[in-house]
Amino acid sequence: MRILSRDLLAHKGEQVTIEGWLHKKRLLGGLTFINVRDRSGLTQVVIKNKDEVEKLRGMQIGSVLKIDGMVTEEPRAPGGVELHDVTVAVEVPVTEEPPIEIDKPLSHKPENLDTLFEQRVIGLRNLQETKIFKIRSEILRYIREFLYAQDFTEINTPKLVAGAAEGGAEVFKLDYFGKEATLAQSPQLYKQIMVGVFERVFEIAPAFRAELSATTRHVSEVTMLDVEMGFIQGHGDVLNLLQDLVYNVMTRLYGEHGDELKSLNAPELALKPDFPRYSMAEIHQMYQKATGKDMSQEIDLTPDEEKWICEYAKKNDGCEAVFATDLPESKMKFYHMKGENGTARSADLLFRGIEISTVPQREHRHENLVEQMKAAGVDPDAPGFAPYVTAFKHGLPAHGGFGFGIDRLTEKAIGLGNVKEAILFPRDINRLAP
């Protein structure tokens, strides 16, 4: 039976078998140390027998090994335990040296990201890289656990769709058996439809954006968390849900993975259960007062303002997550609900200097929705929209929700500098492989 690295201590004094990848060799003459990597970590193996060492000659990092040996407690060994008197079997020999180092942290400097992604297949075996994606996996788990506990149902909606799901973002067009189809830029319409079935739904899935953006925060395939909740009493219910979700996930992450985050140079977490809320107009004013720059004519917050308000909230409110509320009506999508005085019932959640979510209440009244669609130049009878409108005709309660960039959250949770670093195989305007 195969024993994992993390379970070795429980088998001390026993003869066991481990399997894994050759991660590191250190030859000291009469004594050889190797590290074997499995899904749970590294095992140190001590080899004294010359014949066994000889089996590893020419074997490069990545060779798959099966090793029998005696589990021995040893204070000098990392983890306090190592394998002695071993028999080595090379299951998959690797003779080519890795194209990128896997036992020392890789360069994440902007100018070196191209190499990082070009060599991703092997580079992800680097323990530091692996850690990033282990944390991402945990974030997804915490999100799911939080939402299940709130009685949400996880759904999957089509990614091949008939038309643009919402205004704004550019879409990828493709040939669908002779018809034109697009890759879904958001599950927006479907998740609202599903409120009529489950009340509370969420989806974690890719969304495709064809924007010609080349920045540290854009990719053309993003992983989105989409949440939609029915029977809300007001916009505040949705804000609170998002706030509780982020607070819960982030405090859990920092609580359970503090060491890993520290080793990745993640910043300390500063969060309050109640995130500060400032209206867009207030932020423009505060920013102007602080910097002298007038952004009041901007529809949205500029990237600089997003950074500024996050730093402000961290300093003054002790919280690095902050809501920008009362977004202007001009930024409103047809499915959003109007607010007071030219605003929409919509807010952005900013965290560590970047927008990670937009959280609006929806227009759930059939007549109003159709009106808003027409005003936005969207045909309610078009094949991409008619089924959506039908759901409203047959009764949708007051509802709201949010879309939430998993990549950006992971990036910011760890303190990386580019979303792409938080994506296994990022897709951007000039990368389609690996």
Added chain:
RNA sequence: GGGCUCGUGGUGUAGAGGCCUAACACGCCUCCCUGUCACGGAGGAGAUCGCCGGUUCAAAUCCGGUCGGGCCCGCCA
């Protein structure tokens, strides 16, 4: 789409008109080494300095073009 930048062994960097027959670290190969954990030591292989053209007695270095990256803005999440 606009602006600004950068391309040097497999990887990360130094060199900024002649000291370059291109240096260093990691990795790789050979040898030595019984407690390493970024092991150490000795030796070695590996780059026509992205590509094309120009200036010059002389170009990795200056200029133009081209290809490929990166960052910012716009757009967007």
